[in-house]
Amino acid sequence: MLIKKxxxxxxxxxxWNGRKVIEKKRITKEYRLKEIDTALRSYRTAxxxxxxxxxxxxxxxxxxxYQVDRSASTIIMERVEGERLKELLPRLSAKAxxxxxxxxxxNIARMxxxxxxxxxxxxxxxxxxxxxxxCLIDFGLSYFSDELEDRGVDLHLIKRALNSAHYRVxxxxxxxxxxxxxxxxxxxxxxxxxxxxxxxxxxxxxxxxM
Amino acid sequence: xxxxxxxxxxLGIESTAHTFGVSIASDxxxxxxxxxxxxxxxxxxxxxxxxxxxxxxxxxPDLVAKVFEKAKIRPRQIDAVAFSMGPGLGPALRVGATIAxxxxxxxxxxxxxxxxxxxxxxxxxxxxGARDPLVVLVSGGHSxxxxxxxxxxxxxxxxxxxxxxxxxxxFAREIGYASPGGQIVEQLARKGRRYVELPxxxxxxxxxxxxLLTAAVRKVKEGERVEDVCFSLQEVAFAMLTEATExxxxxxxxxxxxxxxxxxANVKLQTxxxxxxxxxxxxxxxxxxxxxxxxxAQIAWTGILAYKSGGTVKVEESVVRPRWRLDNVxxxxxxx
Numbered sequence: 001m002l003i004k005k006x007x008x009x010x011x012x013x014x015x016w017n018g019r020k021v022i023e024k025k026r027i028t029k030e031y032r033l034k035e036i037d038t039a040l041r042s043y044r045t046a047x048x049x050x051x052x053x054x055x056x057x058x059x060x061x062x063x064x065x066y067q068v069d070r071s072a073s074t075i076i077m078e079r080v081e082g083e084r085l086k087e088l089l090p091r092l093s094a095k096a097x098x099x100x101x102x103x104x105x106x107n108i109a110r111m112x113x114x115x116x117x118x119x120x121x122x123x124x125x126x127x128x129x130x131x132x133x134x135c136l137i138d139f140g141l142s143y144f145s146d147e148l149e150d151r152g153v154d155l156h157l158i159k160r161a162l163n164s165a166h167y168r169v170x171x172x173x174x175x176x177x178x179x180x181x182x183x184x185x186x187x188x189x190x191x192x193x194x195x196x197x198x199x200x201x202x203x204x205x206x207x208x209x210m
Numbered sequence: 211x212x213x214x215x216x217x218x219x220x221l222g223i224e225s226t227a228h229t230f231g232v233s234i235a236s237d238x239x240x241x242x243x244x245x246x247x248x249x250x251x252x253x254x255x256x257x258x259x260x261x262x263x264x265x266x267x268x269x270x271p272d273l274v275a276k277v278f279e280k281a282k283i284r285p286r287q288i289d290a291v292a293f294s295m296g297p298g299l300g301p302a303l304r305v306g307a308t309i310a311x312x313x314x315x316x317x318x319x320x321x322x323x324x325x326x327x328x329x330x331x332x333x334x335x336x337x338x339g340a341r342d343p344l345v346v347l348v349s350g351g352h353s354x355x356x357x358x359x360x361x362x363x364x365x366x367x368x369x370x371x372x373x374x375x376x377x378x379x380x381f382a383r384e385i386g387y388a389s390p391g392g393q394i395v396e397q398l399a400r401k402g403r404r405y406v407e408l409p410x411x412x413x414x415x416x417x418x419x420x421x422l423l424t425a426a427v428r429k430v431k432e433g434e435r436v437e438d439v440c441f442s443l444q445e446v447a448f449a450m451l452t453e454a455t456e457x458x459x460x461x462x463x464x465x466x467x468x469x470x471x472x473x474x475a476n477v478k479l480q481t482x483x484x485x486x487x488x489x490x491x492x493x494x495x496x497x498x499x500x501x502x503x504x505x506x507a508q509i510a511w512t513g514i515l516a517y518k519s520g521g522t523v524k525v526e527e528s529v530v531r532p533r534w535r536l537d538n539v540x541x542x543x544x545x546x
Contacts, residue, residue: 005490007457031482032449035405120414124461141412153370157414164357164364165462204370206297206351206533 008044008140009073016066016076026073026140041073044140049075051116051142058114060107061135080135085123089166089173101173103134105180108154111136112193113185115146121158123165152196155181159197219288220517221277221313222510225306226298226326227350228257228390230266232277233506234288237514239336243281244500244507245273253388256379263301270309277506285317290522292513295323296531297351303530311525320522322513327352327536329508331363334470334497336511342546343495344464346455346483347536349471349504350375350390353451355415355458356536358546365537366458367415374447375473377419381443384427385436395440396476402441406434410446415458417450448479456486463490470497472504519543 004011012023026041049068056062064078085104089097104126111118118125119141127135143150158177162170182190217236224231224246231246247269249262278285293310296303314321330352331345345356345363353374355367372380375392382391408425411418426443430436459467467487473479474497487494501507516522519542 005460007453007460029449029453029485031452031485033405033445035407036410036445036449040410120457122414122461141414153413153416157416160365160367160416161414164366167359167362167364200370204368206535 006138008041013079014076019066020079021066021076022063022079024075024077042070045073045075046070048139048142051139051144052077054114054144055111055116055136055139058110058116060110061129061133062139063135063137080127080129080137082127082129082135085126085128085134086165088128089123089169094172097169097173098176100128100134101176102180102183104158105177105182106184107134107136107180108158108177109181109184109190112151112154115144116142117145117150117154118142119154119157121154122161148192148196149200151193152200155193155197156200218290218514218518219283220290220292220322220510220513221288222324222506222508222513223274223291223293223306223310224326224329224504224506224509225266225302226294226296226504227302228262229504230269230273230306231504231506231509232270232273233510234277234281234283235507235510235514237518239511241501241507241511242283243277244505244510245277245280246505247273251389254383254386256383256389257299259299259301262299263305266302266305270305274309274313285313288317288319290320290322290513290517291317292322292324292509292516294326294329294509295523295528296325296534298326298532300530300532303532307528307530311528315525320517321525321528322516322521323523323528324509324512324516325534325536325539326504326508327354328363328539328541329512330470330497331356331468331536332512332515333501333505333508334468334474334495337498337501338468338495340466340468340495342464343466343468344455344459344462344492346451346467346469346474347471348374348451348469348473348479350379352471352536353417353419354536355455357462357464358541358544360546361541361544362539363536363541366462367417367454370413370416370418371420372423374419374451375471377423377443377447378473380423381426385430390472392473392476395444396478398437398440399444399478400441401437402435402439404435404438404441405445406438406442408442408446410450412450412453415454415461417454419447419450422446422450444478448476448482451479452482452486455483456490459486459490459492465492466495467492468495468497470502472502475499475502515543
């Protein structure tokens with residue numbers, strides 16, 4: 001059963017050996033050239049499965065991968081039960097929101113410490129689990145890098161996602177994410193990344209800084 | 211004439227970059243007249259801000275007079291004078307601002323400072339009837355994805371370095387053509403047959419084009435056919451943008467997708483964007499070709515909207531803002 005048409009994959013609900021699973025199928029996109037399309041789908045499928053596994057090793061909750069079919073660009077993975085932060089965040093009390101954002105920051109730090117860049121950090125890609133942890137999904141744009149620039153872009157993306165989709169609470173949420181990040185990496189390392197975030201913003205189109 | 215007297219009329223002056231544009235719009239949503247003169251740098255060169263400003267200075271007097279004449283409007287009949295206050299090239303912006311201030315003072319009419327990017331969005335909304343779209347603004351100055359919420363356009367994705375318009379301009383320059391390069395690349399791309407592999411960089415809803423530019427220029431220097439590189443460059447640049455747009459559309463689920471800005475005239479990009487709009491049950495809309503490139507009409511019409519909701523600026527405070535972001539503009543005239 002198709003439950004979501006994403007930008008690069010269709011998400012189906014299914015069963016696999018008696019388990020409820022998600023089938024993430026990267027479909028052909030008619031808008032792009034066949035050469036580009038085939039290479040992207042195949043690469044991202046294999047890569048996503050690998051990085052989800054690495055992130056789990058880093059201590060970040062991620063779905064369990066059951067099967068990868070590179071030629072069909074399909075991954076079968078655990079169906080994660082819980083609510084997306086996108087819908088959850090606006091309903092929470094300030095205190096609960098802060099706590100949750102702190103967890104998000106810690107998850108990002110755990111990935112970065114293992115040189116994993118998520119590449120698409122939005123509140124739609126985070127699910128609150130029953131045990132109170134935050135599960136990260138959709139590693140389709142993830143990659144390995146130990147560069148400050150890439151870590152900065154990662155944090156810049158979540159900041160912008162907050163500013164656009166959760167503009168009422170964006171500032172406090174991002175402050176708390178930074179707090180969570182610092183708590184694992186230490187102040188010195190974190191500040192370097194935060195400095196990069198500012199730099200990326202200034203580099204963007206038309207930033208007015210007085 | 212009695213009917214006309216009831217209308218609110220706004221003169222709009224555009225001068226952010228290449229184009230000096232003058233237009234008159236009415237509050238019933240009609241563009242009475244729209245005229246422009248476009249500065250052309252030498253082949254292989256980019257815009258020189260001072261030369262652009264001089265071009266605008268020389269073009270302005272006749273163009274303003276011509277627009278009043280053709281619209282059959284006497285200068286005193288207008289209700290407000292709007293100008294592009296930013297973002298753009300300082301020297302070019304100051305020409306438009308100076309003329310607008312002078313006219314406003316002389317005619318004793320209020321002055322309205324318009325954000326050029328908002329102008330692209332509003333003229334597209336006017337001509338397509340879009341109400342609550344995800345906007346794809348693609349031009350020399352912008353590559354941004356925006357949607358409206360609570361008095362502001364919120365940016366959901368944008369370029370992290372150069373714009374798609376820049377990309378084509380700079381590439382065209384490197385291979386010896388004059389800016390703007392979008393049309394040249396589009397024409398050459400039609401004769402391209404073979405895909406030359408180029409780097410593809412999407413970061414969430416963002417894109418980055420500088421690596422693509424460097425690689426494309428290198429491919430030409432290595433002896434690849436220019437037509438093939440143009441074809442591949444266009445395919446990759448637009449596929450990146452379309453993927454970012456689709457990701458954004460899947461995220462915020464808007465009922466309309468609105469393509470605007472100079473690059474919106476590109477037929478290939480329109481085809482790609484139309485496909486993803488259909489995929490996500492959104493209505494695809496694209497700005498009228500007459501108003502896709504920079505024009506006075508986008509300023510005149512946005513000037514009407516701002517003027518009618520009290521958005522005027524005092525002459526002494528009407529300093530141009532070369533780096534004015536579109537998400538910094540407070541917008542009282544839209545709901546959402």
